[in-house]
Amino acid sequence: MRTGTKIAVGAGAAVVVLGGAALVFGPGLYAGMNADRAAEEPAVDSPGVADVTDAAEFDGDWTVAGGESYAGYRVDEVLQGEDVTVTGRTPDVTGTVSVADGSVTAAEITVDMATVATDSDARDAYFRDNALNTDEFPTATFALTEPAAVEPGAESVALVGDLTVHGVTLPVTVDAEVGLTETGARVAGSVPVTFADFGVQAPDLGFVSVEEAGEVEFLLDLVQNP
Template sequence: MRGRTKVMIGAGAALVLLGGAAVIVGPGLYADWANDAAAQAPALEASAAPLGDTAALDGEWAVAPGSVAGYRVHEVLRGEEVTVTGRTEDVTGGVTVEGGRITAAEVTVDVESIATDEPPRDAYFRGNVMEVGTYPTATFAVTEPVPLTEGATDVDLPGELTVHGVTHDVVVPARVAADGDGVQVVGSVPVTFADYDVSAPSLGFVRVDEEGAVEFSLLLERAP
């Protein structure tokens, strides 16, 4: 069994890699700056509407440009609460709808392209934490048919989530809505780092929670 990777994302990695910059400017100022930089949780666009006739959705759909995925973690830096988010638009995949049900779906995220507002943190995340040279992608694949309901947006997606080379069964609470000729799917799934062979650090000056979240906002268009 390979040794556990030490997760030093967030302020922990920033402190190590930036020579204690957060300590120099003060943890309170750093926390304010980091929290302001954190991305909002994925949400349906204002233009999105509840699904209409779900049978009309039958066919093949592809993940379109403008889709994003990433992570959200919480940490405590010298008593200050800090939220860190990483995002990438390098997301690919497809969805099959038959009889108003999602019968197949797979989404792949290029982990190496996930970025925050701090390049040194990202370099540590990619190399030391996620080992992207060995595990370059994360994937989610639906494992059971999922009925779509006219007029509804909330849906649970049972599937397999693979992160850092480890796969677990999960149920992803998501929201699905029509947006013009396309479909938007947003959601967040909690993850426990240890379940994916990753350990959250507690370094004295910073403590990263043992759980975080994988977040996504997918735009789907009819496949050619």
């Protein structure tokens, strides 16, 4: 099993980070701040599993590997009259996925919210301490709630599960792009999120306003357990 599984996990994980994006901004933090160019959207280099003819090849347990794996958020804001896109990410993503008879049967992922970083240390500190209260809610999780078939030749997998951020759990559906790598599989994607749904209010401070919705995005390298 190479690819579809872990998607769910990543998605959930990512959403976690997103909820706090909008809260990351405080008046003192924005003054004179110019955001760096937003990171590129996550994508799989060669999507699809066309060379896999037997879905049973995916069966087994999979783990999120290090390397290029990350979860995070993307949100638009208007800073002193200028449109700005902000991305926050962390490589501290862990999780496992189980596949049986060609379907993802279980998946859970965890994101360390305290390590999500943007281009500003001040914004990140506000995010941790004031937005998502990471001392009380240090992690965010995603758990698969419905089996998802991994079809040979498919370029994406739809995963349905529960996303928990800042103590709030909501159902989400993630359409993740999948592809094989030399060491396993890679999944990437994003899911729209409304901050208020997770108890997060997008700030409007006069000189800066943040959109009330954004995207949770992720890229995960997966390896199959021996």
